[in-house]
Every structure is written in structure tokens, then in C-alpha cells.
Amino acid sequence: MIYLTTQAKKIRDNLYWEQTIGRSQLRFIGYWFRPSGESAAISAAKIGKRVAIVDNREQVGGSCAHKGTIPSKSLRHVVKQVIQFKSNSLFHEIGDSRRLTFPNVLKSAKRVIPKQVELHAAFYSRNRVAVHRGQASFIDANHVKLNLIDGAHETIYAENIVIATGSRPYRPGDVDFNHPRIYDSDTILDMQHTPRHIIIYGAGVIGCEYASIFSGLGVRVDLINNRDRLLSFLDDEISDALSYHLRDNSVTVRHGEEFESIEANDHSVTLHLKSGKRLRADAILWCNGRSGNTENLNLSVVGVASDHRGNLTVDDCYKTNVEHIYAVGDVIGAPSLASASYGQGRSVTSGIFNGQCKLVTDVPTGIYTLPEISSIGKNERELTQAKIPYEVGRGLFKYIARGQISGEEVGMLKILFHVDTLELLGVHCFGAEAAEIVHIGQAIMNQKNGGNTLEYFLNTIFNYPTMAEAYRIAALDGMNRISRR
Secondary structure, eight states: OEEEOSEEEEEETTEEEEEEOOGGGOEEEEEEOTTHHHHHHHHHHHTTOEEEEEESSSSTTHHHHHTSHHHHHHHHHHHHHHHHHHHOHHHHTTOOOOOOOHHHHHHHHTTHHHHHHHHHHHHHHHTTEEEEEEEEEEEETTEEEEEETTSOEEEEEOSEEEEEOOEEEOOOTTSOTTSTTEEETTGGGGOOSOOSEEEEEOOSHHHHHHHHHHHHTTOEEEEEOSSSSSSTTSOHHHHHHHHHHHHHTTEEEEOSOOEEEEEEOSSOEEEEETTSOEEEESEEEEOSOEEESOTTSOGGGTTOOBOTTSOBOOOTTSBOSSTTEEEOGGGGOTTOOHHHHHHHHHHHHHHHHHSOOOOOOOOOEEEOSSSOEEEEEOOHHHHHHTTOOEEEEEEEGGGSHHHHHHTOOSEEEEEEEETTTOBEEEEEEEETTHHHHHHHHHHHHTOOTTOOBTHHHHHOOOOSSOGGGHHHHHHHHHHHHHHTO
16 A cells, blocks of 8 residues: 655656645555455545555455455355255255255355445445556555556555555465365365365364365365364364364364375375375365465565565554555454454554554454354463463353254353453353354453443343343353352
């Protein structure tokens, strides 16, 4: 992203163009992969700045809308509907035994993408944000060259530059991703067949989500994890629950394994592990990390440092090691969440124009496995290590009327609170609508003046029947544990 100050200079097709603009009309150009770039650009427009973005796709929406969050979560939603259909005894009477194919399910999921494109194009139009479609690269610390999709070239001068180029799946050099049986999390969205058996290498968030999706379609899944447990940053009980339910859905989870090589031919793909195991399947999905989209920016010209994965390091105001050059979103690594990226985009714009930059922290975790997972605050392991006296309250979904009605009886809400003050210390949810339910706990945890306690859930009337009622049940469970002491 490029912020232009009192003078904007642009060269297009060797024709020189210059415009002088007042400081109240400061121009903002963004090299953009939604959502961090979008929020930064629109935030600048909202405070009266002249704004433009640079997007290297023909349609707006970035990786999030075209290859990441939107298509994968839409795919998950369709698969969830398929599972609910199959599990409902009412529909068994129909006797329809047809098997849904992955391409057909994917086609249904992708219907949301044009809606997202239209929505965000309207955002730019309404806020008078000009969109330049092409690839940006540094010429020097103040000039960026644009190779536009239409074949033209532009050079833009700027005083402040924000990089929000997002990330892509990491591809090791010894894996042939051009082979039709080897996929990453981008290319899997173009798969034109339905594998009977798929290997997923990498059991991070994306790997676990796709393990749920494929197992939900009845595909045999081998999930390869190079650590000793799934998603070790989660509360141990939640991680264990995920592991159990993946296995219950016929996913074979293999911990502590490391990649050695992959062989592929016209009929199958074989994964060789350092442990000596050889796993054969119809396809393999590589989900072992992400790389920042910085290789085409010519960062060496300006001296911006990146790590071996192309990610950029920033300070608490999202500034890189070079003055006036900033970075936000997935290109700076963790937490690599769309929700955090929105906040980072607004924060960096505020810091540049108003001098008020707030580091985005305490972001809720949202993992869209089947069932889904979400959490905020500390987990039991962290509280134990910090020697904080805490207790646990649980609300099991199988005892909640709404869960029984909807058939979503798997899962629970888990509240961690201080034994003496009843202060909320963490909220962890596993099950239906977890990513929605957690926001209630997040709101109460942010209350001041003693409002952040378990008593809120004891004294508040929740709609009945709702999944949110789990907070009352969990709070009562926690209080019962204290009273029995």
C-alpha cells in the first residue's frame, strides 16, 4: 500500500503525469490482498484521504475471497449440510443412495464468491477508492512500479508504504506441485475428481479443516502431524476432543511423522516418511505452512528484511525495519486470521495519519473443523504454569435443548475462572456455532470495574432454547464445583 503526500507522480506508457494535492486530500495507494488492505484503504478514505489500491487479480476480493477463507468455509458449510441430511432418519425413507462428488460440492460452495466480489467492489466505489489491477514492485524507497494487467506500466511516488500482500501455501522445492495428484490448499479448490483416499500432510488449522471436509464426504483420510498432538496451542481438552472426533469420523491421525519424499504416477501417490512408513492414496494435500507473498516486490532494493518464508517482521505499530514502510495481514505471520487482519489494517492507518496505533491482540481463535472450535483467553495449561488458582465450568451441548432440537449434541462450552474473584480467565468452545458463541464470553471478559466475572452468566436470562444457554449451564457447573469444596 502506498500513501502519497503533497505530490503524486505517475508515469504510464512513458507519458509523465503529475498532480499536486493538499494535505487534507492525501492520497493512499494499496497493494492489496483482502482483508487487511481493504480495511486500511477504506479507513483512510473515511477520514477524507484520496485513496487507491493495487490488486494483482482481475476481480477484487484477494486471496481471502478467491482461494482462502470464503471458498473453504463455504465448502465446509455444504459438507455440513450433507452430513446433516445423511444423519436425519426422515430422509432415509427417500432411499436416495447417490454419492455426491467433490466437484459438485465445490461448485455449490463457489456460488458465494461472485457475491463477495460484488460486495467489496461496492465498498470501493462507495468510498471512492480507485482500483489499479496489476503487480507492484519497489524501484527505491519512495517509488513503486506497477505492471498492470492491461499491459501498461505506471510508476508511483509515495512517502509511506504499507505492504498487505497476504500469503500462499508453502511449497518445498522437492515436491512436484505440477503433478495432477499433488495439491496445496489453493489448488485443491480446483480438484476435478473425488478421491477415495487422500493424504493430508500437515495437521495445522488448514489440514484439520480439510480432514473434516473430506471425511464428511466419505473419503478415507490420513492426516500426518509432525508434532505430538493436534493444534497444541489449544486447550488440551479441546485438542483431545478434536482428535477423538476426527478418528470417530474415520480419519487416521499419525503423530510425530516427518516428510521424506513423494512419488506420484498416473494411478496413485505415495508418501514416504522418515519413520519408514509408506502411505499410498489417490491424492495428497500439502498443508505444511504458509509463505508471505513478497517475492515479486523487489524488497532488496529498499532493504526490507524478510525471513525464509517471505514473512516480514514489524514493530507494535506495524512498521518494518525501514522507515515509512509498514506491513499488515498474513504477510507478517501469526495470528494469520482474517479477523485480526481487519483490525491491523485500521490500526496501521490510524498510526500513520493520527499517530495512534494499537497492536491487535486478544483475537479469538476460530477453527472451522467439523465440529468447529473457538477460544479466547488463557487455557488450563497456561493457568497451571502461571500458578493461578482456577476452576472449570462446562456446559455440554447434549444437555442443551437447542442442541437436541438441531441434532448438534456434540461439543461443549468450557469456562475457566478465578476461584477467589470469579474473574473470567478463558472461554473455550467445541461444537456447533462455536465461533459465534465465543463472542459472548469475549464481550464479558473485556468488561471493566468488576464486570468480568462468572456472576454475569448466573444473573442473566438467556433466550430459550439457544446454544448460548450453555453459558448459564457452564456457570452453574463451575459454582457447584466451588460449593462442594
